[in-house]
Every structure is written in structure tokens, then in C-alpha cells.
Amino acid sequence: MKAGKKHISVLQRNGTSQSQRFPESLDPEQLKIDGRTEADLIDYALEFAEQLNFYTLDNLADGDWRPFFEQLKAAPLEALDGQLSPQAGLFLSFLRLFKKQQDQLNGLTKKHLDLFFRDILKIKPKQAEGDQVHLLFELSRKLPPAKIATGSLFKAGKDSDGLELSYQLNEDIIVNHATVESIRSVLVDTANNQLVHKGEAANTADGVEAKLPEENPKWPAFGKRNFAPADLGFAFASPVLWLQEGTRKIVVTLFLRGDESLEIPDDALNNSLKVWLSGEEEWLGPYFTTPSQKEVSGRYQLRFELQLPETEKPVSFFNSSVLTGDFQTVFPVMKVVPDTASFSYLNAFLQGAVLEDVRIEVDVKGIENFDLKNDQGKLDASKAFFPFGAEPVRGASFEVGCEEAFTKKLNSFSLEVDWLDVPSTNMRTHYGSSYGGNQAGLNYYISSNQFKALLSYRNKRDQPTRKTVDLFYSSNNQAQATYDVDNTAFIGRIVPLMPAVLLTGMTENRMLGLAQQKYRLLPGNKRLGRKSIIRDLRVEAPDKGYVSLELLDDFFHRQYRQKYVKATVEHQSGSDLFLPKEPYSPKIKKLRLSYKAVASQANLKEDSESAFLQRDIEFFQLGAFGQREVHAYLQRQTAWTANDETTLLADYSQQGELLVGVKNWAAGQTLQLLIQVAEGSANPEKDKEPVQWSLLMNDAWCPLTTEHLLADGTNGLLRSGIVKVNRPEAKATESVWMPAGLVWLRASVQANPDAVCQLIGVHAQAGIASVVSPQKHPAHLKQPLAAETISKLQRPNPAIKRVMQPYASFGGRAVEADTAYYTRVSERLQHKNRAINLWDYERLVLQEFPDLNQVKCLNHSCPSKNLAPGHVHLIVVPNLQNKNAVNRLQPRVSKDLLDQILNFVGRLSSAFVKLHVSNPFYEEVQLEFEVSFLRDYEFGYYQKELNRELVEFLSPWSIGKQTEFSFGGRIEKSVLLKFVETRHYVDFVSHFKMYHEGGTDQESAVASSPKAILVSHREHLIHRYTRNN
Template sequence: MAKNCEHPFLIQHQGTEQQQRYRASLAPENLNLNDFDLKDWMQFAYTFANEVHYFHTTNAKNPQGNWQQFFIENEAIDAFIKNLQSSQKTTPHLTLFICFLKLLETSKRRFNTLTQRHLDFYYGKVLQIAKKAPIEDSVHLIFELAKNTSEARIEANTLIEGGKDSEGKRMQYQTTEERILNKTGIGALKSIYHHRNLGTGLQPYKNGLYVAPMVNSADGMGAKFKEDPYWLPFGYPSPYRPETPLPAPTIGFTIAAEVLNLQEGKRTIVVQFEFEKNITAAFNLNKLMEAFTITATGEEGWLALYPSEIATNTATIGLSGKHLTFTLVVEKTEKSIVPFQKKIHEASYSTSKPLLRFLLNTTSETGYAFYTQVLQKTVKKVTVSVDVSEATSLVLKNDLGPVASDKPFPPFGTQPTKHSSFYIDYPELFQKPWKSFRIKAIWANTPASFVSHYSEYKNASKNAIVTTQDYFKAKLLLEQNGTFTDVKNSAVTVFKPSPSQPVSNTVIPTENPAENLPLFSSTSEGHAVEFRISKQGITKTHDGPLKVRLKHSFLHEIYPKTLTLALVKDPVTTVPNAPYLPVIESISLSYQASDTAFIAASEKNETLQLFHEHPFGQAAANETLLPTYCSGGELYIGLTGTEPLQQVTFLFKLLEGTENPDTPPFTASEKIEYAILIQNKWFPLDSTYLIGDTTDNFLKTGIVIITIPPEANDDNTLLPSGMIWLRARNVKQFDSICRFLDVHTQVITASFLDQNNSLNHLKTGLPSGTISKLTERKANVKGVSQPYNSFGGSPEESDSHYYQRVSERIRHRDRAVSLWDYEHLILQHFPDIHKVKCLNHTQGNRFLSAGNVNLVVIPDIVHKNAFDVYQPRVSTAQRNEIETYINKLNSFFVTAAIVNPDYEEVVVSLGVKFNAGFDANYYTKQIEEDIKRFLSPWAFVETAELNFGVTFHKSNLISYLEEMPYVDYLDSVWIDHRINATTLLTDQTNIIPSSAKAILVSAKKHSVTAILSSCGSKSIKKATQCLP
């Protein structure tokens, strides 16, 4: 058995191209059974006349000569024919002879058709293989309704004017089916794309999310197209187009809660989420916190809390098990957090509560990792707690009326009596589910000792009335549901103020503090009162204000009598001090409040809500912390002027052939999924509402027909209101589908109506703009337009194609056995394949695999849209189609696989000195283009061949470049041979493809350095300095 099976034939075999199938020598018209022209006949006649003898009437046995003298000699025939038309001296017998030869041309032409007539008879009558009939073309027409018309019916077979054919006859098209036109239009096109590398090795861009607010623009942001007005409908990773990168979307969550209404003071906000399952990933908490931006609703717009201009604002994050906790400290100098107002805050939250917004930066690795970690984690509940200290904007009053707190004031009036009351209200507090609040008041002008101050005030028994420092006390009452009720003693804690600390936690033991609240606690700087009221069990009933009611008067009522008695007695008697008038110098309030909402509960919390922050709007959250955007892209189509139950026809005009051929094809479970937004939720469109789709998952231009569900609404907040929104979702890579040219509505397909017309237009299609009106005008239709050429038409099969097809069929008998069979069967059945190379006993990179055949295919890129002109590839879907076709025609014991060539990049680095007068900046780019042109000529010249097995030497490139008029000389030419992503051969001299499937191509980028001086670098001379 032979051991050396790697025959050089595999390397040398070039495969077969489409044009190589057609051989001019085999065409019937190129094989003439009679190819004599006038000169040939005259030469024949002259020569033949030499053999025709002349006999005299007297001698019939011996010839007297021949008949050549009646004809023109061979040497003079050319001159005779040249002067035949102009000469008037041609002899009669030659004139008759020439006329006879001219008449013979008719018989000659008919005789020469014998070959073609024989083929026609054999192919058509014997084999009964007919020519392919012409196929009528179709056009996509865009209709526009007349003003004040909401709907119009276009019947099937409605005639439309298509201009004139090549013979001047009227051409008409007719609609293929009935359509109801309406006012629906495209109001906006937006997209979001989530790129995730799943180990396929394709397009290794960084994972992340990318958003396009106006996806049908040059940069996804609204810029106009300078050229090539096509776009990727689902967006793309920014590194794919670094010149027009797409921004990261606004992703996050927002808390709406009454407890976030925080006007002043030092405010500590704690937001804690509890998930159903543990968060298992470990994060650097500092970096994770840096990935968040925290803002709140302020009086003039969004208030930046973290990062903030207030340097002392701090934020921390905690992550433990099922709990995620944010702690935010907002300093006193920060502005107020107020309820949401749509006009001021320019958002669409369905709430009027204050908002705390957390935006996640998914461009950071930590931020993106956190997003993917919590993407599928269900939130069980969320708790928002606030701790406010030193709030001073209290609403105060006493029995006499309101009291201003911006300056010292008497809380119980100027003549406080027993049961005089002081009311402390803080609506911000009492409208929340508070846990506790703390009041601190500093008294002004208090005596050093109340016992000494009131020592002359006696009761009826001549005993001192004020015997202790805590004589003056008050009772606490709290309004609940409109009625003041006693505060439980267990809920009150009395503190001793300390001058060194803003808030002291030194508790003063007090019996029944709610009924006997000591008003004056002595400090080094005077007297103060500070106490806390806690609520046992948080309720949402309306509380407040707090009522502080005196248990004793300050003895103002007995002061006149006491003073009079003292004056009428012994002058030595001490005159009593005037009673103390309680005046508060300053008062502040601190409090704690908390609220909890169970996200998935059926009964929603009306005071706390969780919203998702989407790229184009907001919506209430019901499961996850962050909005879910799975791997792939989403295209949002905003519809204007549409109504429920209307049927909308979309034309998706695609740049066919621009999908990435290396991406895996769509499987049965993978397809473009359509959904409609109803009440901020996406509802998939099933066959009830998705009437038709001919786009083949956006791989070809087609029409999608959708019926708008009756529940559809245009006031959603997830996307801009005023439009009904559709979503097309692609779970695959962004380039797995074709690029888009445009999306239209009110589309109807019409096909050509042949009325004995010339069919020449079927070769190139009906040009765009030809159709502009209906045959019979309709009053409710303003106009019709044809934005694109017709499609799908083909003329009758030509004779040459017919003969070629049948002759190949006779040879391979519709069976794939030899290399010739494989290659010609594929080229015949798939005309958009340019070249096929058959490799027998080959599987992958194994060239000794019996029973396996590899067919390397190259697509036709001339006048076609190619994903990569340097490395043209056939899409996976078409390769699968070819593979299915060819494996039905080969042996059961052979498995054929369809593969793309292995394109091996050649990377060039060099230095170049340009000739004098040539712009170095411009020609540095030009020489790079010329290198690409040398290595991959098919990308620039339509007629250039793309062949297997082509090698080249470094000297060939040097010789080619040195012939350029702008090149003086080259230096340090370095060539690398990149076989694949992991194999690179450096500094190569003779570059050879690594296998029979490989083709050398130019890299997309080469390194070219302009040499500015031939004598080494020269330093720039210093400028001449001016002397003073």
C-alpha cells in the first residue's frame, strides 16, 4: 500500500471558476460546417478550373487547355474583392459568378445551423430537457395616503404603471395581494446590544453593553451618513468601529420612597436588598462602589450625591450572602431631596415620591461583572432606612399661635401656666413610617440653680415650692389620627447634653419620663432638654405633632403677691427673683425612619417602589435589581399614527451578503423574535399577530406583517411615550445578520404583468423611481413610490447557458464522483459561488482521511456586498445548504464538507524614503494601500484572480514597490506570515501557504515608517535670538 499519499496534486490543483465552465470552442456557433467566404470560393474556383479541361470540337480526346483564364488568379483575388463595389469593368461572367456566390451565403448560413439544430433536437426532443423559462420580476412599492384619509384598501391585481419597455410598449405591474393602507409610520429606531464572548473565538471584543439612540445613523447618535448609508440594526461593540464608538447605556435602578423626602440636616441613607439566593461572586467593594453614580431628585434637577461636589459626602457598599447594602452619608451643606417632578427631572417615572437613583457603569470590569452576577438574581425585598440629625426647619406653635424658630422664643408664651403647651411638628418626619425621633432644645438665660432662684417662693405651709433642680417638668402627648394621646413611658429616653458633643448618648434615669419629662438638665454651658421617642412597631398612620405640656407653672401667677409681701415686711427680707421665663435659644430634631417593600408580593407597597433604569426610559421592577438584557441585541421600532388591531406591513431593506459568514447559522430554536410593549412589559407576538415574515432572520430583504394587539398603548415609560413600540430581538452576534439600508411601512409587492412585452428589463431589473403612479387613480391615495430596483426576475435561459448546463449534466449524470463532478455540480446549482476546489481524502487539516472530501468554496464578490473583500467567505447558512445538496449526490460511503479557505495574512513592516516633493503623510498611507493591492489584488480589481497555492518572495514585493514613482528607496523590510490567531512566522523571505486550503492575503494594517533623512536624524537648530 502506498505510504506517500500527499500527492502534490492537492497543492497544485486550483479548482474551477464559473467562467472556466464555458469554453468558446464548444459553442455551436463557433463550429461552422461550411466556413467558406467569397475569397475562399474564388480560390476554390480558380484551383478547380485547373482540373476542368477544355476540348476542341475537332478533338475530343486531347485537352486543349483549362478554364482558369475565366477566373481571377489567386494573387489578384484580394485586389479584385477590394475594388468589386467601386469598379464598373467587371466582366459579365464574373459578375454572374459573384452573384451566385452571394446567393450561396443563404444556404451556407442554414447549413451552419445544423450543429445547433442537432443539439436542440437531441437536448430538447430526445433528452427532453427544456430551457428555463423567464421569471417575472417584482417591486416593493411604498404608498402614501391622501390628506384626511386614515385608511385605504388596495385590492389584489391593482394595476400600476411601469413605464415603457425597450420596444416602446406600455409596461404594467400588478399587486400580488390585498392590503389595507393606514397612517402608521416609523417614528424612531433605537437599539441596545449586549456583547458576550462565549468561547467561540469570533470577534473577541470586550464584553459590555452598547446603546444606539438613533441606530439608523452614521454613528448611532444621529450623525448623517457621508457614504454607504447602511447600519447595523442591533448596534455593535465600540471596538468594532473605533471611529464611531457607541456609548454605554444608562443601566441601573431607582428607589421611590416617602422616607427619602429629606429636606435638611446630616442625612444617612441605608438601602438594603435581600435576594432569594446568595451572591456567590467576590468583588472589590471599593471598585464596585466606584462603578455606581448616585443621584437624587433635587429642587432644580438631579442632585449628585456620589460622586459629589460635597467632598464629605461618602458612600459605601456591603455584600454578604443574600444582602446588598448601600450606605450614603449626605452632609448638612447638601441641598434638599424633594419629590419627583417630571418637568424638572426630565424622566418618566410613574410616581410623585422622592427618588434615589443608582446608575451602574458597565464599562468598568467590576461594574459589568456585578451586572451579570445579579442579572438573574430575584430580589425578595428592599428596605430603605434614613437617619436625619440636626433638622431645624420645625413647625412650632404654642397656645397663642405660631412661633418663629429662627431666633430665641418663649415656647410656652410670656406667662406660662400649668398645662401651657408647646407643639413641635415636622411634616417630613410624621408623614413617614418613623422609628424614633429626638428633640434637643437649648434654653437661654437660665439661672444657675432653679432652687436658689425660687428660694423665696413659698407655699401655704411656708415651705419652698421649688425644692429640686428637676421641679419643672412636662408631659408628652402625640397626635395620632387627629387626637392627642399619651406617649408611653417606655418609648421615651432622656439624654444628658454635653457641650463637647453635638449629641450625647448619656441617658438620665427618669421615672415615667413621658409624664415627668425634666425640662432643665444642667450642663457646663447652661441648661438643655434632650429626649427621644421611639415607636414600637412601625405603622403608616399619620402622626404628629408632638405636644409638650407643662406640669407646673413657672410661678408667674404668684410673683406679684410674693413680691408685695416681701416689700411690706422687714426690709432685711430678701426680695424674690422674678420668675424665669423659659426661652429656647435653639431647637433641632433628629429622627430615624424605615420602610420595606416585598418586590414580588401581590400587594404592592404604596410608599416604596423599585424602578429599573433602562437606556431609554424607566419602568417598575418586579423581580430583578437591574434590567435584564440577555446576550444579543434588541431593535426598538417606534410607530406613529397606528391604532390597535391595524395591520402594519414593514419592508426591511437589507444590504444582502454583509452578514459575517463565520458566525454559526440560526438554528430551529434561534430566530428573530418580535414583541410589543404593553404597559411597560414586552409581550411576544405569536402567529396570531405575526402574520408573515420573509426576511429569513434578517439575512435578506423581506416584508414583515404585524397586527397591532388591542391592548397596545402609547403611554409607556420604558421607551419614549407617544409611540407604540415593537421589539425585534436577536440572540446571536451583532454581525450575524445583514446590515440595514432602511425600514419602511405601507409596503405592497407588485409583480410584472407580461402583455407581449420585451423582457430585456429582466436582465438588470426595473430601475428605482420608474414607478410613480397607479393605472387608475384613487382619491384616497396621494402617491406611490419605488425606492429600489425590482428583484427576483430572470430572462429566458440563453442558449450558451442551456448547452453548458445540459452538457455538464450528461457528463456527471447528476452524481458526484470525481473532482470535476463535485466542482461543476456546485457551480451550476449555486451561481453566486465563484470558485470551488475539491480536496479528496481530506478532513479539516488531515489530508489522509479516506471517505472524506473537503470542498473549499469562494463567493463571487464582483458587484456584490462582501463582509470582507480581503477574505471573502461563504456564510455558514449557505455552506450548510451546499453541503446538504452535494451529500445527496455522492456515495453513501463518502462525506463531503463545505469549508471556507484558510486565509493567511501577510504583515509587512518597512521604512521608506520618498522622492523629493512627495508629501510624506499622504504617501505613507498610499504605499500601505499599494502593499494591500499587491498582496490582495482582487479587493481592488474586479478581473484579478484569487488563486490557491500562490507564493511570493520578499524580493517581488521590494521590486514592485521600488517601481512606484514616489519611492526613493526602502529600508528594513520585514514580513510576517500569520497562519492563524496563534501561529505567527516572523521575518519570512519566501512566503508559502501552509496547506492546500490556504490562500495568502494582505493584512488589514501594515507598518510603514517614513524616512525623513538619508543621513540619520538631524536635530532642529535653535531659533536665532534677537539681541536687545
């Protein structure tokens, strides 16, 4: 015999099921002292009556007593209906009285058993345990929170015996006005490269509004993969993005740092970003752009640009009353979202990347709307105008104001002038000798560059700066001129856009404290931002900035008049008439401004207040349900974000999030939240994940410690229970990361979101009540109290408007039945509450966990190998009545229950034993064949019917049948072929194949180990028979 083979016989067994625990020898009914029935006694009387004869006077036998009893034998006793003869009725009455003596005599077996178990061993049957029920309370309007004390009674009608049924509250509850108004979810799809799905209404079929089926209204706690993907990304708000007109180019450069290389494959960058810009009435976009990347001095740069044509609408200041989103800014906003197709790649590389700096550059050409004025007053740029007046003189000025351009930090700007009615010849020819040479004392000739002006502006040091420029070109007929100020001479802004104001203090209904907020006011005292906060505040806006042109020479209008008068007078004296040419009056047909500006002061890493106020770029993270500004100064205001770095993308490292929005939950109040789960719906193959509870404060999730998370009765969302949370007293701002107006509570898991149960409901103001005197209501304990039975207190409380019982009661247990009692005690006598041999382990576990159907113990074995000295491996199969099972073909118990079993057995076994508890290994058997059905049997329907019957034949427990599982089983292909052929609708079968665990065709399917169970595949490959095959 090979080494190890001698142990296999110990492993090749099915273990013990609940139905096998009670031995027949313990049943008092199995061995009766007098086990004769009424029918047996009648038969006995008939046989005995044959021995009782009648005798004649001659002492001769003349018949017997049989006729007296034949009536009882001839017809069923229940059919005689009182038509018995007197002697038969008398005998039947005797039998009925005799049965009482029989019962007393037969009861000696049970009495002897009870004497030993109950009186000598002193082991008592388990007493009844009362059921419990979750109750919800609603406080009357306008009343302060009210207390319902422990022991308060609630009416529950009458039980089946007609007795009044009452429940009493287990512990005090203070009922307040908090209610659950919104339930949302976030699910990170790790199978699809971290794509984030959001549920606007998690308790719906599609995450939005589709209703759940009434017969099974459960829903995943963290959403589904068919929910809509979330538009995660980032955004910038900056004055430099105020782009009203012209051709506009925007270039954004992100300076990033990561723990690892951030280089992204080039094919993942093609049109990978979607960009929106804030418009006057709607978001402009989306515009698709392809970012570029490079590494400079150890810093990773991601750069993208955007081109807006002249026809595109203006990019305007953000207005929350018109545009979606609640950006806490008044500056123009640029939203950037990775395209869904590319998000997986970008997210994988950029998740966790730290944003160190941002630079936004704009290049605008062709602005035509200005604020114009000269020495005579304001000018209208929509039509031709005289910039220096109709008869310009030396020193005449023309001022150009452009709030869009001159409020920005400019690298350069240029004014392009299209002059109207410029002489068709050059200026020297136009003016000719009339104004030059030696005439009129002038010793120079007029030329195009004769006419100059001083271009005045303020430089980056806010100092007046002047530059001499030519008003006209000396060629091309002088039709146009451009006045440039490049970055060698100018880097600065003409005038600030608006002052920054830092506000703290009270508002109507909330306090601004730890997180101070910044508000900006546009010129003209136009108030934007949160109107409820900005009241009666006035900030004097600075004057608009202008660029001015000041003439250095006139255009000879005064000389013209003098020469004209002189020529006229001389002509009257007889001289030839020689009139001077009329001078040119500069008139602008069209004025255009082009400029380049930059914003580069995000100051993201500086946590001072001054750095926060002086920044010219505001950075926002875009989340599944909102957005939030991120800055080191804001993070420093709260302890739970003080050490956080500014990452480009919001942190969605939690794979699943359940978000509960609570209304009217005041600081300092305790919320008792009932979470009803579909118990048993957790994926048993996944490891149990700890659930982290957090509260949204100042747009960041604050983990709740035991100081505020007072109780979690759900055991990490694995069973129905009450979560008790006390809201911290800390001051907090109104949320923009989640919808405003609610207090948001989050339950999240790092991984395995399906390792928790699916949910049925989430309710506020919940308490637990237990039935009063359960021993008086044995009939009630056999079934739960129906939902909506309890609706009021026994003694009304005026502060409580309503009492609700949304779900049936749970946890009740009647007095232990005799069969269960005898089984428990007899097993206790054998294992002595110690786990030593296989028998002990299996029965101890089945007794402690009645929801298990079968347990198999493998000694000297572990999950990875059959022979492992010192190890004990328990394989457990759940009760098959679990309607919420994830996979009914392969029933498994939850990780939570496996842990409970391990802890229980660990207390009863040797300290030297290494215990393992697991689910069975299931191995699928799949059939593939061609079949022809009899005439009049539709293939489409009966194909599904045959598949269903095959599944039920191979896995009968899938339809709820209580059956014993066969570990290490074997299935012959011939048996399955015969089963298919004997279906009444099957004509014949061809090409019949059987696959075991997806392998090749097998004649027999044999389980690979004693831990394995053969089960049916969910879908067998059933094809229509075709003659060609």
C-alpha cells in the same frame, strides 16, 4: 511513499470557476463548415485571379485578372466610401450575398445541437422570470383602513422597446395609518465586559443625529460599539427619602440571591456606584459611593451609604414635569447606576442576581422648619417665640409638627431646644428663697429639674404614649435641652404620609386592565401622577402629626404677682422693700429636630394586591431608554412575566436589539414592515443567529408566536423582505420602558449581532408587486427597475394618498442565453443530476448558485483534516462583485448561503456521504521593509500608494477583478521584492522581510493546506529608509 501522501495530489487543485464551465467544443462558432471571412475570400479571389490570364490574338498570355481585385486588397473596405470600380463593387456585392449562404451552412452545427437538446432530449431553456419590487402605501388622512386587492396594477412607464410596463400586487394588503417613527438599538459589547451601548437613532452614524454617507447609507441593525453607553441600573422610590434639610445620611442594604457566588472583588467596588436623588428642579448628583458586601445566613448583602451636607439642596418628591425620566411614582426617587468603568465587573456578578429585599435607613440631624402651635395658635419658627405663652401655666402645651419626619417609620427622634434669655445662674439661684423654703407656704426650693413636661406622641401601635422630660439641663447654665425618643420606646410613624389608591378603568385614549397601577395623593388633595387618569377623585388626607410638650408645673408667674403686691403693701406699712425676682418665661431661640427612620417593606416576592399597596419602597429597573417598576404583583398580571423573578438589573441577555417604534398602530391591525438590508454585509464567519421578534406590552417584552408573527420574509435579517405582524388584542398600559406614545417592536439575537446584514431602511405599509408578462419585456429583465419609478395605481384608489417605490426591483431574469443553456444541458447529461464525483459536485453547485465564483470539492476530506473517508468537503468562493462584503481581501459567503448549499447538495448525494460546506481558510502574507523613494516623491503619500499596489498584486480580487483563486498556493519573497523595486517611484529597498501568518521572516510563503488561500495583509509595514539602520 508515506501513508496518506498518495491522496494529496487529488487535493492540490483549484476546483472549478464559473468561467471554466463552458467548453469551447459546445460553442457552434468554434467549428464552422465554411469559416472563411470576407477578407479570406478576397485573398482567394486574388490568388485565383493569377490563374486567369488574358490572351492575345496570337494566343499568347497577356496579363491576368488581378487588377480587377487589387483595389479591394489595397484599401480597407470601410474606407472606400463608394469609390469602387464597377467590377470591384459587383464582386463585393456577390460576397455579401454569399455570406448569407455561409451563415446558413455554418448554422447546421447549432441546429444539430438544438435538435438534440431541445427536440430529442426535450430540455427547454429556462423561461424569463419577472422581477419584483417593494411598494409602500400611504392612507389618506381620517379614512379607515383600506384594502388593495391581489392583482392591482401599478404603472411603471415604458421599457427600452417602448412597451408599457406594469406591475401587479402579489397579495392583498390592508393599509392602515401605522408609521415607523423611531428606530433604536441596543448592543451588548461582550468584548468589553458586557457594556451596553444604545442608539437613540440607530439609522445614523453616531446613534444620535450624524448623517450616513449618501453613497453607502447602510447601518448595523443592532448599533455600533462607538454609540453612547447606556446608564443601566436600579432605582428606589420611598417616602423615607423625603429629606428637606439638615445633614442627611442614607444607608441602603440590598439582599440578593444568585445561582453562583455573588462576591465581588473589593477593587471593583471602589467608587463603583453613581447615585442621583430627585430634587425640586433637577436631579441631585451624581454622588459616588463605595458599596460594601457580606454574606449573612446564606443571603448576600450589598450595602452603600450617602452623606448629604446641610448645604445640599432638598430631596423632594418626584415631579415628571421637571425631572427627566418617567417614574410612575410621586415619592422621592434614588437612582443608582454602576459607574461605566466599574459596570463591567458589577454587571458580570450582578446580572441575573435576584433582589429579595431592600432596606433604606436615613439619619437626619438639624431640621429647623416646623409647623408649630401652642394654646394661643400657630407660631413662627423663624424667630424666637414663647412655646407655652408669655406666662405659662400648668397644662400649657406646645406642639411640634414635622411632616417630613413624622410621616415616616421612625426608629428614634430627638428635639434639641436652644432657650433664649435663660438666667445666667441656675434656676435655684435665680428664683432664690423668694419662691422656696417656708415662704408663701412653699416647702421646697426651685431647681433646674423642677420644670418638667410630658412629651406626647403615638407609638407603633398608634397608641398615645407619654414620657416625662426635663425642660432644662441642670448644668451648663441650662442653655440647651434635648428630648430623645429612642428605638427602645418607639418604632413607628406619627401619621401616614398619604393613602394608597388603586385605579382601574377607562382613560381618554387607553384602557387599564391586566396591569393595575397604583397612584398616591399628597395631603391637601394635591394630585400627582398621571393627570389624564386621576380625574375628580378626592381622598381625604389625614391631619398632620404632632409631638407635644405639656407643662407639669408653671413658672410662678401667678405667685410672682401675689408676692409683688404683698411686698409693695408691706413696704407702705413701713417694712423694708423686698421685691421677688421676676420669673423666667421660657422662650425658644432655635429648635432642631433629628430623627432616624427606616423603610423595609418592599414586599417584592409577595404577589398579592395588599402586599403591593402596603409596600413603602418601590423598586425600579433602569434600562437603556426608560425605567419600569418591578414587583411580583405586577408580573403576575401578564402571562409572559408571571414566573419571572425580580432581578436587580434589567435583563439584557440578548446581545443585539433592534427597536422599532410604530405610531398609530391599533390593536388587532396587521403591520407589514419592509426591512431593506445591504445584502451580503453579514459577517460570514459568524454562525447564523435566530431572530426573536417581540412586542412591548405592560413594560415587558412579549415574544411573538406564529399566531401574531404572520411572516418573516427577511430570513432572520439576512435579505430584504417584509415582516408581517398582527398586534395582539390584549389590553396594555402605556409604556415607560420605552418612549411613550409608540408601539414598540423588537428584533433581537442571543449572540453574534454582526451575523445579520446591515440595514438600509425600515418602512411600514409595504407590499410586493411583480412585473406583468415578463416574456414580453426581455430588454427590461436585463437590468432592475430604477427606484422611484412607480408612483401610482393604474386605477386610482381614493383611499390611497400615495404609492412609493423606495428601492430598485430585484429577482428578475431574462430568458436563458444559449451559452448558459448549452452549459447546463451538457453538464446535466454528464452528472445526471446526481453528485458522485468531484466534477459533479462542483458544477451542480455552480449551476444552482450563480452568485458563487468558484467551488472546490475535496473527497474523503473534512474541515479538520485532509484524510477523512466518507466525507466530502465543498469550499466555496463568492462572486467578487459584492460591494457589501465585510472583508474584500478575504471574500466569504454567508452562513445562510452555506446552509442552502448544504441542503441542496444533500438531496443529490448519497445518504452515506457526510457533507461539509465552508469558506476557504485565508492565510495572510505581510511584508516589512525599508524603502527610499526617488526625489520629489512624498513619502507619506507614496507609502500608502505602495501598500495599495502590494495589496492589489497579492489579492487582485480586492479591487473587483474576476480572477481564479489559487488553493494551496506559494509566493516567493524574491517575486515580491522585484515588484517593489520596479515601481517607478522607488529608489531602493532594504531589510526586506516576508511574514506568513505572523511568523518569522520566510523566503517562501506556502499555504498550509489544500483548503487555504494566500492573501495580502491589509497593512504592510513600510518604513522610511534611515542610514543608521
